[in-house]
Amino acid sequence: NAGVTQTPKFQVLKTGQSMTLQCAQDMNHEYMSWYRQDPGMGLRLIHYSVGAGITDQGEVPNGYNVSRSTTEDFPLRLLSAAPSQTSVYFCASSYSSGTGANVLTFGAGSRLTVL
Amino acid sequence: GQNIDQPTEMTATEGAIVQINCTYQTSGFNGLFWYQQHAGEAPTFLSYNVLDGLEEKGRFSSFLSRSKGYSYLLLKELQMKDSASYLCAVADSNYQLIWGAGTKLIIKP
Numbered sequence: 001n002a003g004v005t006q007t008p009k010f011q012v013l014k015t016g017q018s019m020t021l022q023c024a025q026d027m028n029h030e031y032m033s034w035y036r037q038d039p040g041m042g043l044r045l046i047h048y049s050v051g052a053g054i055t056d057q058g059e060v061p062n063g064y065n066v067s068r069s070t071t072e073d074f075p076l077r078l079l080s081a082a083p084s085q086t087s088v089y090f091c092a093s094s095y096s097s098g099t100g101a102n103v104l105t106f107g108a109g110s111r112l113t114v115l
Numbered sequence: 116g117q118n119i120d121q122p123t124e125m126t127a128t129e130g131a132i133v134q135i136n137c138t139y140q141t142s143g144f145n146g147l148f149w150y151q152q153h154a155g156e157a158p159t160f161l162s163y164n165v166l167d168g169l170e171e172k173g174r175f176s177s178f179l180s181r182s183k184g185y186s187y188l189l190l191k192e193l194q195m196k197d198s199a200s201y202l203c204a205v206a207d208s209n210y211q212l213i214w215g216a217g218t219k220l221i222i223k224p
Contacts, residue, residue: 040216042202042217044214058211102210104150104160108156
């Protein structure tokens with residue numbers, strides 16, 4: 001049982017480059033999300049999805065796109081990387097988004113550096 | 116605005132007890148979570164409180180007072196492997212999680 005799988009684990013980009021962070025889960029979770037974690041700050045929600053074909057913006061969506069064509073996959077696209085997007089990115093999933101203790105299962109994280 | 120406050124860093128001794136506090140101001144309340152995050156790793160779930168009172172899970176306990184907007188995580192019989200950051204998160208009225216910046220716990224022998 002793999003849980004939540006994120007790739008790549010590390011990535012260095014130049015300003016203006018684009019890339020996709022991959023996230024896949026094998027737990028049949030409805031809810032998937034992307035967070036970024038920066039020093040001294042709490043996790044901040046970028047985008048989330050409550051099911052295949054449904055996505056919505058979180059707290060800090062600018063510069064990022066997502067899609068959810070299947071239940072399992074939720075890729076995060078950086079359109080034109082900026083140094084402000086240097087961060088650690090976590091994908092997380094849960095059975096649903098509301099009503100009760102929806103415990104998030106996190107991927108191992110992707111450390112992105114933009115030069 | 117919505118806000119979660121936790122101490123930035125705490126130090127404790129192996130075998131001792133430590134209490135990590137979390138205060139919150141959010142738009143609505145649908146539960147409070149504690150997660151543990153070891154350096155360079157993903158957060159992992161520790162506890163969930165939605166009603167006032169104490170929830171105990173082995174060496175870890177979590178307390179909630181909704182009227183005071185306050186929670187704490189109590190760790191007993193500290194072990195070196197408990198050195199980690201502890202994240203407090205509150206589910207708001209839309210069930211979106213608001214996260215604190217985390218408390219880095221350092222355990223000394």
